[in-house]
Amino acid sequence: MNRTVLRALAAGLLAASPSLAQPDIPGKVPIAFNRYYTYAEFESHLKAIAAAYPELVELRSLGKSLEGRDLWLAIVNSPKTGPHTSKPAMWIDGNVHGNEIQAGEAVLYSIWYLTKAYGQVPDLTKLLDSYSFYFLPSQNPDGRESWFRDPHTSSSSRSNLRPVDGDRDGLFDEDGPDDLDGDGQITQMWKKDPSGRFLRDRADPRVFVQVEPGQRGEWTPLGQEGIDNDGDGRINEDPPGGDDMNRNWPSDWQADYVQFGAGLYPFSNPEPRAIGQFILSRPNITAAQSYHNAGGMILRGPGASYRESAYPGSDRAVYDQIAAKGEDILPYYRSLVIYRDLYTVYGGFVNWCAEGLGIFSFTNEMWTAGKYFQRDITNPDDKRMWLFRDRLQFGLTFKDYTEIEHPTYGKVLVGGLNKWSSRVTPAFLLEEECHRNFAFTMYHADQMPLLAFERVEVARAGEGLWRLTAEVRNQKLIPTRGAWAREKGIGQHDLMLCTPAEGVSISAAGYPSSWLDQRMSPVRHEPGRLQLAGGIPGQGSVIFRWFLAGPEGGKVTLRYEAEKAKTIERDVVLEPTP
Numbered sequence: 001m002n003r004t005v006l007r008a009l010a011a012g013l014l015a016a017s018p019s020l021a022q023p024d025i026p027g028k029v030p031i032a033f034n035r036y037y038t039y040a041e042f043e044s045h046l047k048a049i050a051a052a053y054p055e056l057v058e059l060r061s062l063g064k065s066l067e068g069r070d071l072w073l074a075i076v077n078s079p080k081t082g083p084h085t086s087k088p089a090m091w092i093d094g095n096v097h098g099n100e101i102q103a104g105e106a107v108l109y110s111i112w113y114l115t116k117a118y119g120q121v122p123d124l125t126k127l128l129d130s131y132s133f134y135f136l137p138s139q140n141p142d143g144r145e146s147w148f149r150d151p152h153t154s155s156s157s158r159s160n161l162r163p164v165d166g167d168r169d170g171l172f173d174e175d176g177p178d179d180l181d182g183d184g185q186i187t188q189m190w191k192k193d194p195s196g197r198f199l200r201d202r203a204d205p206r207v208f209v210q211v212e213p214g215q216r217g218e219w220t221p222l223g224q225e226g227i228d229n230d231g232d233g234r235i236n237e238d239p240p241g242g243d244d245m246n247r248n249w250p251s252d253w254q255a256d257y258v259q260f261g262a263g264l265y266p267f268s269n270p271e272p273r274a275i276g277q278f279i280l281s282r283p284n285i286t287a288a289q290s291y292h293n294a295g296g297m298i299l300r301g302p303g304a305s306y307r308e309s310a311y312p313g314s315d316r317a318v319y320d321q322i323a324a325k326g327e328d329i330l331p332y333y334r335s336l337v338i339y340r341d342l343y344t345v346y347g348g349f350v351n352w353c354a355e356g357l358g359i360f361s362f363t364n365e366m367w368t369a370g371k372y373f374q375r376d377i378t379n380p381d382d383k384r385m386w387l388f389r390d391r392l393q394f395g396l397t398f399k400d401y402t403e404i405e406h407p408t409y410g411k412v413l414v415g416g417l418n419k420w421s422s423r424v425t426p427a428f429l430l431e432e433e434c435h436r437n438f439a440f441t442m443y444h445a446d447q448m449p450l451l452a453f454e455r456v457e458v459a460r461a462g463e464g465l466w467r468l469t470a471e472v473r474n475q476k477l478i479p480t481r482g483a484w485a486r487e488k489g490i491g492q493h494d495l496m497l498c499t500p501a502e503g504v505s506i507s508a509a510g511y512p513s514s515w516l517d518q519r520m521s522p523v524r525h526e527p528g529r530l531q532l533a534g535g536i537p538g539q540g541s542v543i544f545r546w547f548l549a550g551p552e553g554g555k556v557t558l559r560y561e562a563e564k565a566k567t568i569e570r571d572v573v574l575e576p577t578p
Contacts, residue, residue: 027116028052033109033431036101038148039141046072053115063274066160069141071274074111077132084132087566088448089284093136094291096246098143098157102366102425103291107137109434131448139271140245151179153186154423159261160269162242176239177226181402181414188416189222191409196220225414227407246348248272251356252307253347262347283491286448286564288353288361289441294423296333296368298326301354303338303345310355312483318538326440332370358485360478364437367425397421447477449565457577466548466574472560473541480562481535494532494562496544504550512545520545535562550574
């Protein structure tokens with residue numbers, strides 16, 4: 001058989017069997033995820049997605065940032081299975097720190113992929129039919145916009161832009177770094193110094209190497225490029241920026257003298273306040289994901305050691321199972337606890353969600369050096385990092401040193417690694433990073449409660465008397481009410497309602513320990529309205545029993561309601577179950 005015939009047969013097979021071809025999900029909105037977008041471009045993409053999928057996406061502004069930018073929220077829901085408030089919902093946001101830009105791209109990617117997949121990818125279609133989603137691409141649009149617009153390092157523009165008198169001289173933000181060489185970046189300054197502690201590497205003069213103790217070098221580092229703008233003898237001591245908005249949330253908030261960047265008081269900034277008002281008005285929010293960078297971490301609370309009790313054993317088991325799957329989905333990421341494995345955080349967003357509201361919440365620190373090397377390298381040495389920056393990014397993350405005349409130091413060298421050199425996922429790896437994080441978050445979402453009546457049985461209990469037993473099962477990992485929420489009285493109790501039709505009455509109700517247990521301690525009040533402080537456990541069930549009086553053929557309606565599960569209902573006829 002010649003090659004022409006073979007090619008024709010192969011083409012025919014692929015045409016006849018789409019499953020043999022590479023899967024493709026055509027979408028209505030083309031967005032490239034091998035580059036980064038300004039906040040204005042974010043707005044344009046969000047509006048395009050909302051216009052393309054009006055049946056799935058409602059776009060609304062939660063309020064304005066400090067500088068007047070809209071906080072755009074995309075509500076993604078399938079209305080044919082009910083309004084978004086009738087289902088368990090997941091909150092997903094990013095970019096609370098302005099410089100952590102790929103966090104915003106991960107949220108945008110999630111909206112884009114989930115909407116185009118609906119009706120084409122069965123797993124995601126089922127997910128969106130069962131749950132609703134609240135997506136906020138950027139908690140800090142002002143910080144994000146500044147990071148793109150202004151000269152920065154990879155770590156600056158973290159906070160919001162509230163003016164702060166950092167050096168207590170009565171002036172605000174008057175002495176920050178200066179772009180002395182005009183390249184749009186803030187890099188480093190070096191001064192020739194016969195008593196210096198550094199030498200330039202002979203093989204690679206971009207690298208400054210510290211000499212051994214007792215030896216003399218030739219160069220002294222002067223920190224980030226800048227001048228003494230306010231004439232107080234110091235350089236870069238009062239840069240722009242104010243509050244770290246991941247320290248401005250109510251749970252375990254501590255004042256600025258305890259933790260820098262906390263803000264004046266919880267919710268003192270307009271962005272957290274607007275976000276908080278929305279979340280507090282949506283008790284159906286059951287899970288939360290906040291994207292940050294960097295370090296390859298799947299983080300849960302608490303933020304401080306003394307808050308460990310806020311994560312009881314049964315809640316920790318849920319976190320651990322979800323995070324373990326995350327480590328499989330996200331190579332080179334590690335499941336960690338914020339205070340124990342990173343550092344202490346007071347007043348953090350996911351801590352407020354988990355400890356203040358009983359929402360199962362994670363922070364993902366996106367990007368890790370392991371992705372660069374495609375193997376687990378926790379702390380790569382400088383030589384390896386330079387090698388990979390050169391060979392994979394072709395020097396784009398480095399600014400050649402330029403000699404300039406500094407008003408204080410005289411001749412200095414300015415240059416070095418630019419703001420794209422660390423923390424930010426390289427553009428050629430961005431789509432994979434977004435997709436894997438999206439996949440983890442969808443797995444987390446898929447563990448929100450999903451209830452069903454597993455068994456319902458009616459039996460005679462005497463003349464005109466009936467025993468009705470029903471079991472409600474939670475098919476997913478997250479309980480309808482977590483242990484911490486139950487202990488602290490967060491939110492409403494779940495309710496099992498038994499509503500009899502005319503001619504039927506409820507004599508007693510309670511919770512047998514098992515389906516075959518004939519004993520039951522009856523509830524003292526309202527047998528038709530049973531409250532469950534603990535809800536339905538993850539991948540578990542609760543059995544209910546009622547004794548009813550009424551004629552054969554009479555009817556009752558069973559209805560289970562929970563803030564964090566979709567209501568289920570079933571009509572039951574009073575006749576012996578076969």
